Amino acid sequence: xxxxxxxxxxxxxxxxxxxxxxxxxxxxxxxxxxxxxxxxxxxxxxxxxxxxxxxxxxxxxxxxxxxxxxxxxxxxxxxxxxxxxxxxxxxxxxxxxxxxxxxxxxxxxxxxxxxxxxxxxxxxxxxxxxxxxxxxxxxxxxxxxxxxxxxxxxxxxxxxxxxxxxxxxxxxxxxxxxxxxxxxxxxxxxxxxxxxxxxxxxxxxxxxxxxxxxxxxxxxxxxxxxxxxxxxxxxxxxxxxxxxxxxxxxxxxxxxxxxxxxxxxxxxxxxxxxxxxxxxxxxxxxxxxxxxxxxxxxxxxxxxxxxxxxxxxxxxxxxxxxxxxxxxxxxxxxx
Amino acid sequence: xxxxxxxxxxxxxxxxxxxxxxxxxxxxxxxxxxxxxxxxxxxxxxxxxxxxxxxxxxxxxxxxxxxxxxxxxxxxxxxxxxxxxxxxxxxxxxxxxxxxxxxxxxxxxxxxxxxxxxxxxxxxxxxxxxxxxxxxxxxxxxxxxxxxxxxxxxxxxxxxxxxxxxxxxxxxxxxxxxxxxxxxxxxxxxxxxxxxxxxxxxxxxxxxxxxxxxxxxxxxxxxxxxxxxxxxxxxxxxxxxxxxxxxxxxxxxxxxxxxxxxxxxxxxxxxxxxxxxxxxxxxxxxxxxxxxxxxxxxxxxxxxxxxxxxxxxxxxxxxxxxxxxxxxxxxxxxx
Numbered sequence: 001x002x003x004x005x006x007x008x009x010x011x012x013x014x015x016x017x018x019x020x021x022x023x024x025x026x027x028x029x030x031x032x033x034x035x036x037x038x039x040x041x042x043x044x045x046x047x048x049x050x051x052x053x054x055x056x057x058x059x060x061x062x063x064x065x066x067x068x069x070x071x072x073x074x075x076x077x078x079x080x081x082x083x084x085x086x087x088x089x090x091x092x093x094x095x096x097x098x099x100x101x102x103x104x105x106x107x108x109x110x111x112x113x114x115x116x117x118x119x120x121x122x123x124x125x126x127x128x129x130x131x132x133x134x135x136x137x138x139x140x141x142x143x144x145x146x147x148x149x150x151x152x153x154x155x156x157x158x159x160x161x162x163x164x165x166x167x168x169x170x171x172x173x174x175x176x177x178x179x180x181x182x183x184x185x186x187x188x189x190x191x192x193x194x195x196x197x198x199x200x201x202x203x204x205x206x207x208x209x210x211x212x213x214x215x216x217x218x219x220x221x222x223x224x225x226x227x228x229x230x231x232x233x234x235x236x237x238x239x240x241x242x243x244x245x246x247x248x249x250x251x252x253x254x255x256x257x258x259x260x261x262x263x264x265x266x267x268x269x270x271x272x273x274x275x276x277x278x279x280x281x282x283x284x285x286x287x288x289x290x291x292x293x294x295x296x297x298x299x300x301x302x303x304x305x306x307x308x309x310x311x312x313x314x315x316x317x318x319x320x321x322x323x324x325x326x327x328x329x330x331x332x333x334x335x
Numbered sequence: 336x337x338x339x340x341x342x343x344x345x346x347x348x349x350x351x352x353x354x355x356x357x358x359x360x361x362x363x364x365x366x367x368x369x370x371x372x373x374x375x376x377x378x379x380x381x382x383x384x385x386x387x388x389x390x391x392x393x394x395x396x397x398x399x400x401x402x403x404x405x406x407x408x409x410x411x412x413x414x415x416x417x418x419x420x421x422x423x424x425x426x427x428x429x430x431x432x433x434x435x436x437x438x439x440x441x442x443x444x445x446x447x448x449x450x451x452x453x454x455x456x457x458x459x460x461x462x463x464x465x466x467x468x469x470x471x472x473x474x475x476x477x478x479x480x481x482x483x484x485x486x487x488x489x490x491x492x493x494x495x496x497x498x499x500x501x502x503x504x505x506x507x508x509x510x511x512x513x514x515x516x517x518x519x520x521x522x523x524x525x526x527x528x529x530x531x532x533x534x535x536x537x538x539x540x541x542x543x544x545x546x547x548x549x550x551x552x553x554x555x556x557x558x559x560x561x562x563x564x565x566x567x568x569x570x571x572x573x574x575x576x577x578x579x580x581x582x583x584x585x586x587x588x589x590x591x592x593x594x595x596x597x598x599x600x601x602x603x604x605x606x607x608x609x610x611x612x613x614x615x616x617x618x619x620x621x622x623x624x625x626x627x628x629x630x631x632x633x634x635x636x637x638x639x640x641x642x643x644x645x646x647x648x649x650x651x652x653x654x655x656x657x658x659x660x661x662x663x664x665x666x667x668x669x670x
Contacts, residue, residue, distance in 0.1 A: 038373035038395075040395055041370070043397065060621070060622055283624050284659050287399055287624040287655030288622060288624065323619075324619050325667070327618075328667065331659050
């Protein structure tokens, strides 16, 4: 395929703002390192909805989530002195594990700030991938300030979870692979936390499937991006209560908000009950373990939150990291 | 690739005995109908075992198991009068659903004999795929006799679950796809119930990866095939008690036993505790829901029942049809 270079005057190109070209370069860096995850279909889902659904299974990605793509893409572009000094990230979730593994593979030391009360399993997984854990008290300490402090004191490079050109470009490779495998789509549904995944995916769609409506799905309890888009400015919300722990963000970032405003058709929401129903559908009908956040896009499809009849619909399944005991507790809830 | 025709004198070709050619024809019939299931890898499993494992995910096949391949291949070859009259099968498990769906897709009426006490969910699933259910009392009635009776009375064609040329040829397409995707392997581990899957896979291996050791894995409590191979004749055992409900067979069939004797290197066993450990590994590390029978081959790998260091090992994951409540009850067991 032949893509146009972005039209821009001499000063118009903002170096922090990713383009589809960055996702293409990311794909080259990730080749043979990240999994090219399978796209699966479900005759049952198609029959239920009268549509053709294509599920891009990032729950089968390394570390169990798309986050590996962005983390690896970002770390691999650091200059040698930065690589030697190492990187720092704050996350109690999939970004932490992704940074730890990517650092390990690239021989870059990683420091992960995690709350004192982070689940032991997640701490263990992150340490298992080779990350150095630094804990903080989430009730009395500001993790962002702490991260900046560590970065300055020890010369570490901070890799933020979503608001970063190389992170966004890396995440975009998920949609790039999807379009390459199944062709153009009418609709692409993408889970939205801070907006890193959907920003990258929207960049890919804008070039590979320009008429595709890219639609973001947030938890109803935590619709900071929906509110921001509707107000036309970044809205900050309280940390939402939702089982979609990967989407408990307070606000989109400046970069992700800009891309979402330009390239995303709409942001819709689903509630926790709908997430559980989708999680059970994945397990019982599709034999896939998907974490609640990973069910956001699928829940919107299965609940027919938007009209899809006769359409070709991509569904980003963003991750599968849910503790088995937690999964079974949720799956045991009445319908 | 160029394959030799089987060497055989004028009368040596037994029409009931499948060859790799039959699996090739089956693949053509299944193209666009069966899923070409993904092959997934796990860096964690590879590191644990010091080997390269390739998991062929038939839990992601239609109806949740490889059985769809053989059922569709068999029904699609019936002559028009047989197709009009319909087919009959006895099974309380994946073969029933596979026959019902394949019949539905081919507009062939299907009758499934199921025990009166079959789980409601399985009865519903089979009916949902379009099968007519006929129940029998498993304590007082002989399902094979009943099946033959129905077949004679109503002119139905009986499609047995494993001991049948076209069923075996269909199952072989799973291994054919695996070798086509990842190339030759040193070892191929395959779950064994009645031997239909491993027979087809061994035919594929004999042509596509001739030096590959094809190894069957049975539940320790139900090692009818292992005993048969070691005695050199078909051994019949009592219905075994094991959580691997798809491998609760009493004996291999004449055809599967013949192929296994010729082409399978060895039959090994794992116990129920090892199956549960593998099931949990699949769910927590690989985000895949796999039924206990589907874990047979993976359990043998993860428990290092045989030496694998440095080898390229294919692992057939045969199915994912386990009720969620049952899955959670098993996953909740102590390690």
